Amino acid sequence: MPLTNPNRRMVMAGAAAALLPLPALGQSEATASSYVQRVIDDVLEIINSNQSEAQILRRFKQVFTSYADINNIAQRVLGPPYRSLGARQKQAFSDAYGNYLSSKYGRQFRGYRGASIEIIRTNNLGGRKGVLVYSQVRQPGQSPFALDWQVSDGSGQTKLVDLIIEGIQLVSTERSEMRALLEAQRGDVGALTAFLARA
Secondary structure, three states, X not given: OOOOOHHHHHHHHHHHHHHOOOOOOOOOHHHHHHHHHHHHHHHHHHHOOOOOHHHHHHHHHHHHHHHEOHHHHHHHHHOHHHHOOOXXXXXXXXXXXXXXXXXXXXXXXXXXXXXXXXEEEEEEOOHHXXXXXXXXXXXXXXXXXXXXXXXXXXXXXXXXXXXXXXOEEHHHHHHHHHHHHHHHOOOOHHHHHHHHXXX
């Protein structure tokens, strides 16, 4: 029987619309700020604990891989070679790079023991770029310095996609380093992945 009732047509149209994916609303500054505060709280709790370096680095890796968009960062850091990889190779590189990066920055953050990190302000960058959350690190006997966090929900979840320490971007710095490491491995991403997994 043909559907002629306008009310029924409206109901059916509404039901169909409900099944369509909703457009991303973009990351709100309040959500990004709250997210970064959780990261800061977890990081400070870890580095101010009385655990060994091995225990601290293991816990930092759990926090880092939970809060950061590792796949996004790994893709941007490796650049064009990443796009030529198969799905398994991409995942292997991302996993190895996440291990490498968490160990590297875990040691760096360990040097912030006794510090306080205060969120100063936020700036909505728009769209998938997300929100930049500005913070200041204060350590006893030292001048404060800027530590900024770029947060985006472009992957479908709120995640950390970059760190900026005193104006120097993590992704830009890491991209240069990965190029040098890849050259040392003669352009072999598989060999680079194995190297990062051991680092």
